[in-house]
Amino acid sequence: MKWITGAQNTWCPGCGNFAVQHALKDVFADLVAEEERRAEEFVLVAGIGCHAKIADYLAVNSFYAIHGRTLPVATGITLANPELTVVACAGDGDAYAEGLGHFVFAAKRNTDITAIIHDNRVYGLTTGQYTPTSYTGFRGRSTPSGVKERPFNPIELALASGATFVARAYTRRLDHLREVLRRAILHRGFSFVEVLQICATYNNLTAAYNDQVYELDGHDTSDLNAARERAREWDYSDGAPIALGVFYETEREREAWPPMGRLPDHQRREVVRGVLEGRR
Amino acid sequence: MDEIAVLIGGKAGEGINIAGSVVMRLISGCGLRTAMYYDYPSLIKGGHNFAVIRGAAVQPYCHREGIDLVLALDQETVRRHQGRIRPGGRIIYDTGRVRELDGTGLPLDEIVKEEVAPAVTRNMGLIGAFCKACAIPWETVEAVLRRTVPKAVEANLRVAGRGYEAAGTVRSLPAPTAGRRVLPALTGNEAVALGLVEAGLEGYIAYPMTPASSILHFLAAGQEEFGISVVHPENEIGVMLMALGAAYAGRRVAVGTSGGGFCLMTEGFSLAGMAELPVLVVLAQRPGPSTGVPTYSGQGDLSFTLSAGQGEFPRLVAAPATLEEAWYWAGALLDLAWRFQTPAVLLTDKNLGEGMYTFHSAPERPPLPPVRWDGDGGYRRYAPGPDGVSPLADPGTAGAVVKVNSYAHDEAGVTVEDPPTVTRMAEKRKKKEKAMAEVLRGYPSVMTAGDPAAGTVLLCWGSTAGVCTEAAGDLGLRVVRPVVLSPFPTEPFGAALAGAGRVVAVEENLDGQLARLVRGEGHWVDAMIGKYDGRPFFLEDLERRLKEVGV
Ligand code: SF4
Numbered sequence: 001m002k003w004i005t006g007a008q009n010t011w012c013p014g015c016g017n018f019a020v021q022h023a024l025k026d027v028f029a030d031l032v033a034e035e036e037r038r039a040e041e042f043v044l045v046a047g048i049g050c051h052a053k054i055a056d057y058l059a060v061n062s063f064y065a066i067h068g069r070t071l072p073v074a075t076g077i078t079l080a081n082p083e084l085t086v087v088a089c090a091g092d093g094d095a096y097a098e099g100l101g102h103f104v105f106a107a108k109r110n111t112d113i114t115a116i117i118h119d120n121r122v123y124g125l126t127t128g129q130y131t132p133t134s135y136t137g138f139r140g141r142s143t144p145s146g147v148k149e150r151p152f153n154p155i156e157l158a159l160a161s162g163a164t165f166v167a168r169a170y171t172r173r174l175d176h177l178r179e180v181l182r183r184a185i186l187h188r189g190f191s192f193v194e195v196l197q198i199c200a201t202y203n204n205l206t207a208a209y210n211d212q213v214y215e216l217d218g219h220d221t222s223d224l225n226a227a228r229e230r231a232r233e234w235d236y237s238d239g240a241p242i243a244l245g246v247f248y249e250t251e252r253e254r255e256a257w258p259p260m261g262r263l264p265d266h267q268r269r270e271v272v273r274g275v276l277e278g279r280r
Numbered sequence: 281m282d283e284i285a286v287l288i289g290g291k292a293g294e295g296i297n298i299a300g301s302v303v304m305r306l307i308s309g310c311g312l313r314t315a316m317y318y319d320y321p322s323l324i325k326g327g328h329n330f331a332v333i334r335g336a337a338v339q340p341y342c343h344r345e346g347i348d349l350v351l352a353l354d355q356e357t358v359r360r361h362q363g364r365i366r367p368g369g370r371i372i373y374d375t376g377r378v379r380e381l382d383g384t385g386l387p388l389d390e391i392v393k394e395e396v397a398p399a400v401t402r403n404m405g406l407i408g409a410f411c412k413a414c415a416i417p418w419e420t421v422e423a424v425l426r427r428t429v430p431k432a433v434e435a436n437l438r439v440a441g442r443g444y445e446a447a448g449t450v451r452s453l454p455a456p457t458a459g460r461r462v463l464p465a466l467t468g469n470e471a472v473a474l475g476l477v478e479a480g481l482e483g484y485i486a487y488p489m490t491p492a493s494s495i496l497h498f499l500a501a502g503q504e505e506f507g508i509s510v511v512h513p514e515n516e517i518g519v520m521l522m523a524l525g526a527a528y529a530g531r532r533v534a535v536g537t538s539g540g541g542f543c544l545m546t547e548g549f550s551l552a553g554m555a556e557l558p559v560l561v562v563l564a565q566r567p568g569p570s571t572g573v574p575t576y577s578g579q580g581d582l583s584f585t586l587s588a589g590q591g592e593f594p595r596l597v598a599a600p601a602t603l604e605e606a607w608y609w610a611g612a613l614l615d616l617a618w619r620f621q622t623p624a625v626l627l628t629d630k631n632l633g634e635g636m637y638t639f640h641s642a643p644e645r646p647p648l649p650p651v652r653w654d655g656d657g658g659y660r661r662y663a664p665g666p667d668g669v670s671p672l673a674d675p676g677t678a679g680a681v682v683k684v685n686s687y688a689h690d691e692a693g694v695t696v697e698d699p700p701t702v703t704r705m706a707e708k709r710k711k712k713e714k715a716m717a718e719v720l721r722g723y724p725s726v727m728t729a730g731d732p733a734a735g736t737v738l739l740c741w742g743s744t745a746g747v748c749t750e751a752a753g754d755l756g757l758r759v760v761r762p763v764v765l766s767p768f769p770t771e772p773f774g775a776a777l778a779g780a781g782r783v784v785a786v787e788e789n790l791d792g793q794l795a796r797l798v799r800g801e802g803h804w805v806d807a808m809i810g811k812y813d814g815r816p817f818f819l820e821d822l823e824r825r826l827k828e829v830g831v
Contacts, residue, residue: 076525
């Protein structure tokens with residue numbers, strides 16, 4: 001199985017997107033090898049921004065969508081065919097700015113999709129503006145004197161919205177990233193993975209992250225309060241320790257609709273005739 | 281034409297819509313063809329609601345100023361509509377809420393009390409009196425009420441019986457054509473919904489918005505029976521994108537909204553054009569701009585629909601005028617959207633969608649299956665195919681990697697920016713538009729009515745066809761009406777207009793949006809009669825306005 005297309009890769013050298021792409025490709029390959037998944041059942045949905053080029057590069061089914069709209073597209077695909085394994089890659093601008101409402105609702109519905117947020121905390125493809133997770137004081141091209149507002153804490157947001165799998169990973173910890181993505185995809189329900197991603201060109205936080213991150217150990221992933229507490233350790237602005245790993249995981253009923261499926265022609269005509277009969 | 285017109289009015293919450301539909305089915309139950317207009321302001325309790333039911337031996341598709349019987353649950357109904365009563369007509373009213381007047385008064389509060397019936401059955405007293413006034417035999421009344429009253433049938437029957445006893449006969453109903461079968465009564469929105477189901481709809485996704493919401497309600501209530509999923513997401517942006525996700529995964533889905541919701545959908549509408557994904561939007565118009573007049577009707581969104589979404593891409597737009605056309609085109613647009621992998625809009629309005637009419641039957645649609653991949657060779661989602669249409673494979677298909685893309689892309693669906701590929705793929709999409717126009721020749725895309733030899737032509741679209749057709753019958757005119765508005769049916773439209781002297785556009789908007797479109801096609805339009813107060817044209821209205829422009 002060939003997992004990478006022939007499309008020319010145009011990410012900057014050192015970009016964290018490479019790590020997400022490799023991890024995801026490895027997880028797909030593993031699931032085919034170990035979990036009897038078919039390569040054809042994976043569907044990748046991407047938004048718009050640097051992250052989204054992953055749709056061109058990975059040789060799986062893909063819906064290269066528009067800015068902010070990955071999650072409704074992913075929901076529609078799952079709704080249409082629950083046999084598919086749907087992974088939505090989105091940027092922080094996608095998921096937390098343009099598509100914030102969709103994010104909250106996807107978590108609320110607990111639809112069986114995996115959302116991977118490539119959070120580089122800057123707009124890359126539009127050349128360096130602040131995003132909803134940029135730290136206070138961030139000087140972007142649209143905020144030359146530094147943003148005064150505080151960043152969103154996506155982990156808290158996901159927990160508050162009802163996500164049933166909430167995790168954080170970091171692009172410089174590839175093995176850990178791979179492990180988290182695998183668990184997220186295997187989870188039944190809305191899985192949310194916040195990936196701290198290096199933007200080599202506009203927001204290279206490698207040194208700070210290397211210094212601050214640690215992997216969760218001995219944390220009870222079924223305890224919502226413990227998850228909230230861990231989530232609040234770092235506010236996306238200060239130099240506090242940054243927990244990586246699964247914050248929360250639970251089983252909850254998923255919003256369900258009757259399956260889509262066409263009635264056979266004769267049956268459909270009969271149902272329609274029945275309705276008309278009742279209207280005489 | 282020998283006809284009967286009945287108006288029932290009261291406050292919101294008094295069941296006027298249901299009462300109107302019961303009157304309608306009583307008249308239909310006598311073998312007549314009927315139309316009901318339902319007028320209500322945007323509030324839940326109070327205000328003034330009324331329904332007008334017009335019945336005749338031939339199908340009415342519009343209303344007149346004149347009314348034969350007014351059934352008044354309150355004083356406001358009398359105040360507003362008394363002046364519309366035709367000679368020989370009568371008011372039947374509730375003596376507890378209407379000051380005494382020349383007509384048939386019924387003490388409805390006492391009647392429901394004596395019959396131990398719920399207060400909402402008060403309108404049944406008036407309906408019983410109406411039946412007697414029109415000499416409808418009690419057996420017919422009882423049979424119709426038994427099949428139409430949703431609950432507490434016996435109580436309703438007792439109250440109706442009291443009204444029936446108390447009233448005298450005013451006039452009899454028009455004679456039906458001999459041997460007439462009783463036909464079903466549906467709203468336009470129900471006709472759209474059933475047309476979709478019959479054409480193999482698999483999912484309906486919508487956010488509530490008047491006047492499209494009743495499609496959502498009707499399909500949601502029947503989703504198990506119809507074998508479809510009905511989903512109400514967070515907003516219209518989500519609606520459109522979910523629909524595109526489902527279409528990508530191989531399902532036939534439609535969405536429904538009004539103008540404001542369609543504004544939010546246009547981003548995804550353009551995506552559908554670029555990614556070549558089929559989707560059907562049912563756009564039920566109401567007067568705008570913005571929130572406008574939410575529970576009334578208009579035809580102000582034609583220009584918007586024809587140009588919605590950035591960039592250039594083929595789109596199908598059809599505006600039905602009747603239930604039968606609504607049913608037919610709902611299905612036909614699904615077929616066409618899936619055959620040509622591009623978005624389609626069924627453009628209706630409040631008067632058609634929430635109006636109730638006798639349903640005859642819709643013509644059969646020509647078979648038009650989608651183009652599927654045959655499994656040979658490497659799959660490329662945008663491979664050149666017949667007429668610019670690429671063969672479809674659903675994600676999950678063995679051996680296929682299905683890539684769709686909002687960016688300019690190559691045949692495999694991978695992003696490109698090089699001039700030759702960008703050009704080639706834009707032309708591929710354009711090719712589909714030409715092929716669509718060709719296929720549409722096999723569809724009834726332009727309708728005519730009235731006298732085909734008449735020099736004066738009424739040009740109209742959508743639900744104003746009914747009033748134009750009747751006026752044309754009265755005045756000896758010709759009606760020409762494009763049903764398909766994109767791709768414009770240039771040739772059949774030209775043929776329908778052949779020999780025209782004077783062309784008068786009749787539209788429920790200010791600008792004459794169809795007139796502008798038709799002028800752009802190189803035709804002459806002499807005058808435009810517009811209406812933009814949200815209410816439908818009465819026949820008398822239109823005939824007066826036609827005189828003013830010298831017809
Ligand atoms: S701008 Fe940043 S995020 Fe975009 S490709 Fe370059 S390094 Fe990666």
